[in-house]
Amino acid sequence: MNKLLMPFIFSLFFLNLCVGQIPKEAFTLSNSLSGLWDNGETEKAVESSMELYRLYPPMFIDRIHNTLSQRLQNSLYAQKYLEQLFLKKNEKINSIIAPIYLWSKSISAKNENDFKKILEELNSTSKDSVNYESKAERYNLLIVQELDKQKAIDNISKEKIVQSNIKKLEAYDYIVKIKAGRLEGEKRAWYRYILAYSYYSLYSINPNIEEFLKKASDYSPDLNDKLYDHAYFYDVVLLTGNTNEFVFQAKYQKYLVENNRNSEALVLLSDIAFGTPSDYNLKSLQEFYGKLKSNISFGDYWTSYIHKKGKPVPKLKIQFESEELDLTVKPNKWIYIDVWGTWCSPCVKELPDLQSLFVENSNNSKLKVYTFSFASQNLSDFMTKNKYTFPVSEIDKKTNDLFEVTGYPTKILISPEGNFIKIPFGVDSKTYIKNYTTMVN
Template structure:
């Protein structure tokens, strides 16, 4: 449960008494309508107000003294925290979870009980209501469960509608219900007024302040009006939550909602499977759906936005339809939709700089997405490119791209560099400080590419003299420093190039050591990892430019390049792929270092370096074996692999999971085998795309082709029933289990799909996304199980972290 929801529960318990007025007061068919307004505040910035019109009806009394009742939501409006929704205003609808949660509850009677001991039950039929709505809308089972679970929290709201009744109904009657104390302040013939104040020292750590007042009908027992202002704060004064509740009788007539329109938007959203087959958008279903709905809703902005989601995945045809739908939307309509803004910007920047600037300003609300577009996409179009289009045309045709679209793509590519230069000029004229931080280092590189004037090049190098921590991180200054030093070197300016390379090294080392900056910005940890990878390349460049004059110093730089490289998948950053593209760098320089050590007659040291590199690059086993065999004749690489190398891997965390037939599956069941774990979900498109390959490997293992190997596909973040149905529908035969609430955390799963290799001795190795896991599994299995005549290995690895 999100933290703020948990705080809401505590706050409701703090400001709403549990006991209720004597059940004998309630009679069958008694019914009351209320206007309920709840305003919640979560400092510093979250404020939301929900206004409802509800009806509560007594449906019967039971022999045990309890009373049956139903709660019906007639209308709702939500304001604040980015939400502006009214059930009576179809123009405010969207295919979003929060709106759907309210709309699917409209006019659905939720059943609850008021017990003889003065407590109130949770609504008892939320699962049935959620299942009916979910089945109609194509919602997967876990979303139906989430709806039912959220609706159970309405128990707190029911407590506001049935507050505590004093036992004597007499003036000055007092009682306590921690953390509140109550008193009857006025007792008339028809009405009883109650006031509540917090107890003193009502908690050791959390202090409740505020006031409650309400009026009850003496005869009917129902609340006439209710007001509560309650705040929870720490002893140090830090406010945790604040809530204001007002209940008024006889509200205005509830205006009708357009449920058909609301349901249409849900079916078009990514929450729904209505327009999908096996998790993929289905063009036939979409065409049929749009044929019915476009005449009704085609001119509505929300409908046009929703079309982007239904075209979001699938074939080239679906992609083209997405592009057409995207062009049909004004830029302002995409505010808050970072991925759609990104895609529209990609198709706009070379055509119209002014339109591109509008999109950039909208995208700047998501800083990480803005940086991604600038450094990973836009920067690629700044240089002039001459390339042969033959292979690209063949690739496009093999993917079913139309000839018209292929021609359009190449025309866009032809226009891209000139358009990029116009936009660069336009962006540099902006006074937006955030944009300038992200852009200035790139603009210096761009300027250097298009001049041969040595004076200008020196000036550009000098402009890198004052690089801020933000520019080093958000502006990727080190990438552009290294690119410009290469331009200087090619311009026969070696001294200036060496100086800028040294400057880049200093900037990068200071950046890695800037604990104050990284502590203040934990959300940028991936950028720290990316800069560390650039630092590794900078060391390698120093090696390259030093080895001709000072071999010993150069070798030290190469050792630093190898030592700074990522040591596991956890230390890799996605954006480093783009840095390597621009810099023509490598992810790991250990192989270069090992080669130098070999040349110096130090094969054992070289072997240690290569062995460590396997942890980050598992597909290097064959080259590591070849090096071993060439330099250690008479010794067994397989024995070294089993007895030395594998012992340095991490221990695989233990687990016990439920299989598809509800059987227990344990890690211990695979002792003595190589196990390939695949963490996946039916909701994950890359996972689904890979499953046929995983299934083929499972078929080969079952056929006895790879003895001693096993597969276990672990489905995550979905009900086991969803996984079971998907596997059955696709006739997959690979063994599968369902993740519990521990395994994803213990195996440090950060994305999907993730493959993890577990050795027969219970050691594990992460495999990078896209790795040829079948070949890696077979290679490691052969190395482990194949016995060779051997002499004892004298090579040891020390992967322990040094202080």
């Protein structure tokens, strides 16, 4: 698994950070750590880590929580490394690694006395607020899992630890509200997934308390969180062993149906289909909606639902070579906008598919495809050379910001009534468009 995940880690750096601000030596040190851990070169790994932290702390933090964490259960070398690093008594580094170090000790614990010490340390070192850099709440859950596997923790102790997680996570200002910006988006996404998992853990302990299952469903990753799903990707891997394990909403929806609460079940199933508009989810929603025998068609219901999930589109007029996109009035059709740049390799890689989407829908009266280019060079020559015919308009930073573009490519869908949503990066956007609109030819 590690070899598969490593490219993912560094793609995040290149997509989300200004590489020019990172010392070149930091990359060299970071890339060397996996080999040092695997070969048991503990002393050298500790020295490299301390220097990496000095040069660029975010890269050190990423390596600890997103790479080393995956080795701990199968590597004595990794556990030894954490022990030696902790003994260096660097206060800032120790505040970051203390939770994962305690988890490593729970993995290697052998007897009742060891388990007791781990619980005592966990309770004594618990803070009143979240330390986002240490991912303490992730490791609290992993420690509970480990002790439970060893039958070394009772339900009362488990509940106390999980409730402590919940209290701290729910204090976050944007646990429900959304604040624009990549860094806050990543933070919100992580908080919400860990909070959802914490509530589901409580429900597993107390299956008669519906509120715990409902809260797990409520805090499940929403569409905004999925724009930043890399923020909780490794938490899902570590806590469930399955990168597709987002069962909280589905389990609560099943609970509602079993208790004949169909109106609530419809809302939740709609939310599931909105968050992940797969063919299966949309078909399930449409079939469930049909059983309710509403006077409103499913297409009208779904369009209205998506519209309410969006934000009002900026009131702008965007000029293209042969037409104008007027967003000061209701579109009365679906509008898809892809924001890209010639300098953006992931954008350029997707452009042939974008061209196909444009051609396929050139005669579709219910969906219009446009693109915005930002900071491109030689745009006209680029379009001609690649024989792209989709409409493109070079936009300024102000327009970019009005659409809350924080990364590239950004994919925007505008409802016929004039609200917009952003489609997550890395998904099959054609499936999203098809199933959000239910109208694409």
